[in-house]
Structure formats: structure tokens, C-alpha cells
Amino acid sequence: MLKTSLVRLATLAALSSSAVASLACEQLRMATGGIVVSVTDGDTVELDDGRIVRMIGTQAPKLPLGRDNFETWPLAPEAKTALEAMALNKPVRLGFGGEQIDRYGRTLAHVFVEAADGEIWAQREMVAKGLARVYSFPDNRACLELLFAAEGRARLARLGIWADPYYSVRLADAPGDLLSRAGHYELVEGRILLAEKRGGRVYLNFGRFWKEDFTAVIEGAALRIFTEAGIDPLVLNGALVRIRGWVDDRDGPRIELTHPEQIEVLATQ
Template sequence: MLTSIVPGMACEGLRMVQAGQVTEIVDGDTVMLDSGLVVRLIGTQAPKLPLGREGFEAWPLAEESKAALSALALGKTARLGYGGEEKDRYGRALAHLFVDREEGEVWAQYQMVANGLARVYSFPDNRNCLDQLFSGETQARAQRLGIWADPYYSVQAADRPDALLARVGDYELVEGRVLLAEKSGPRVYLNFGRFWKEDFTAVIEAPALRLFERDGLDPLALEGALVRIRGWVDERDGPRIEVTHPEQIEVMARP
């Protein structure tokens, strides 16, 4: 359940609209409004429920996450804040959710992340307010709140490729030191081991490199840095994560 309302964080610079009342909680990162609009809480990923998918097992704490969002938002009047792409292919609104409570207006995404009931989950076309969400996630993880007390959500070690191969198809946080950063053709590879066909690698394709350049960032400068990378693990010459925008890489210590 939601342990507390965490004060002090705001999400600004959004296009704000009145949304009506929250009438249904689908899961820990999706709600429905009285208008029938389904809202995906952009910037976060809560533990997943089956939601009718045959053979899909609920992730640990999925019901607790849904219950927490229900306690926070169900029946409350809300506003939506848009900071990028506004609809997904399913017609859901991609928005930040702000609910009216006795404490004042509360930013739902931050509350879920800061209480350890969701992770930061970003997209290249929706990057607003991620610094605040990362701050909330860092505090929750340090306090082992919610999902951060469950081994299922543990940060994975980049130097354990066999363990990462067991996580192919999962969204993971992977931490380690970049052994080699190199550009090959249109992409950059961040290699975390000496055997690039076996060890963990982060791959940055050309569209993502343009975002790095636009932000004044050089991924080649990450060689030797201790980083945490988040994304979906796949397998191609060992385990890897494709980095589509800079916020997927947290620099923990520079070389």
C-alpha cells in the first residue's frame, strides 16, 4: 500500500488539461476517467498484471501497486499534464496525472515511484520531469521500499552475462563499469566485458545518438565510467539493451 504522501516534488512545463474524475484503476500505472479516457501514467512502469493475457504471470507486488494507486487516485478529480507524444497506438493518453486531495494537488507518478511501487520508465518522445522521478526512485531503492525489497526487481550486475541471459525479454536495471565505448558505423557500443560476443553490451543507434548530441552528451566519454542502464534485455551476441535516449543511462561515477 501507499505508505505516505511524499512532499516537495513538482512536474512543470507541461500542457495541462482538466481531466474529470478517476473512476477505475486498471493497474499500478493505468487509470480510467469518467469520460472513458484511459490514461497511461507516462514515465513509470508498475508491476504488471495479466489483464486477460493468457499464460501471463503477475509480477511481484502488482496487486499492491494497483491498490496503492487506488488509494491515491480513485474517485479523485484530476488534471492531466502532457509533455510529449500524447496518445499511444492503443488510444491511451500518455500523461502525468495530478489528483486533488486534502493535502492539495498530488503528482501520482512521483508518489508511486517514491513509495517503491513503480520504476522510472522513459521514452525518447516523452522525457519531461524524469530528474524528479529518478530522485524519488533513488530514495525508495535506498530505503528498500516496495519493489526494492523484492529480489525480482534487483539491479543486475553487468559482469554476470549468464544471469542477464536468464532475463531476456524483461525490463531491467543493469549496473557496471564501461570497459570500452566505441563507434562502429552508425551506432555506438558500450561494452562491459572483454568478450563482446558473450558479455553485456548497451547499443546506441543513430536516432538515439542524435538525441545525445542535441543534449550535448558524448556516449564515447562513458568509457571507464560506472553506469546504470535500464531497458529491455534482448540477446544478440550476448545480452544487450538498446538505448533509445540519454535518460536510460545514469552515470554513477565518472572515469
């Protein structure tokens, strides 16, 4: 299945932070972290041993951080402030569920902050506050079910980013709007008109005109991940789905899917 049942998600979303932290640890290899000495933004912290930890599984609104001509995303300062209040100068443990180091040398981990009433899973807490969204990678997919549950609840309550049009869920049948978001990470919702395999790729077509309408593409390497997970994307004909990923412009707006968790099945008919 590409998505847990709504009842299961609601149950997970209602769990306390400490209960969720305990549950998440079942999937992770836990390790000593250290003290958080600085917070870079809403999803990155520095530890007292010099390690920079990218909080895997989430994407908080981005700050320029010295990049030229980079506009601050809405609520980026608020996300940084919230993470500082949660973690700055506090001891943490790290949980690993996939690749541990990225190309920039940052540690990729789930962060658990020591608190008076138990550990706080920082990723889940930021998502639950509406100050981050789920953002996964093919080589780092642990604990996403719990994060999706928290995100869904925050989105329904219009918390944080979910009250700002910048982060709105886009409609697959509005390709012009999607083209204007090329280069952005988006959530796109719509019904798949045709799922087909051509030339070693799978195309999920959301319209009849493939050079104009929105399409999600699964390349050969990603298809192997789908197969390993026991998922056949070709069964998604007619399904109502939510796709997440970076929008580009190649024969109309499209998103490349690299792993199954980028697809949430909302209805099969």
C-alpha cells in the same frame, strides 16, 4: 550531464508531494482531466469521459489483464491497490510533456490527484512508495529528474519492489544472469570497459568478449537524440553507470538505448 548531482537528487527526493507536484508543473502543459472511475493497474487509470490514461514516466508491476500465459509480477496487486487508494473517484489534472496518445489509443500523461493538502503527483508518489520504477521513452522525457530522485530514495530504503529479488539491480559482469532475464525490463549496473562507434552505432561494452558479455547499443536515430541533448556517449569510457531497458539476446545480453535518460552516470573514474 547524464545525471544530476547526488546532493540535488537528495534535495528533490525530500520535497513533499504537493511541493513536487507544483515543481513538476513548470515543465508540463496542464489540462483538465476528470474523475478517475477505475484503476487498471499501478500505472493506468480510466477517467469519467472514457479516456484511458497511461501514467507516463513510470512502470508499475504488471498484471495479466487477460493475456494468456502472462504471470503476475510480484507486488502488482499491491501497486493497483495503492493507486486505487490514492486516485479512485477523485478529480485529477493531466500534465503533458511529450507525445499525448500511444498506439493503443491511451492518453499519455502525468496525473495530479486533488487532495486536501494540495495536488498529489501520482507518478512520483507511486515511485516513492517503491511500487513503480522510472520508465521513459524518447518522445516523452519530462520530469524524469524528479522521478529518479524518488526512485533512488525508495531503492536505498528497500521499499516495495526494491526488497524483492525480481527487481534487483543486475550486475553487468554477470552475463549469464542477464541472459536469463532476456525479455525483461532491467536495471543493470557496471563499468564501461570500452565505448566505441562502429557502422553508425555506438557500443558500450562492459566486457572484453562482445559475443558473450553485456553490451548497451545506441542506434543512429537515438544518437541524434543524444547529440541534440549535447551528450557524447563516447566519453563514457571507464565510467560506472546504471543502464535501464529491455534485455535481449544478440551476441550476448544487451540493452538498446533510445534516449540519454536510460543511462545514469554513477562515477566517471
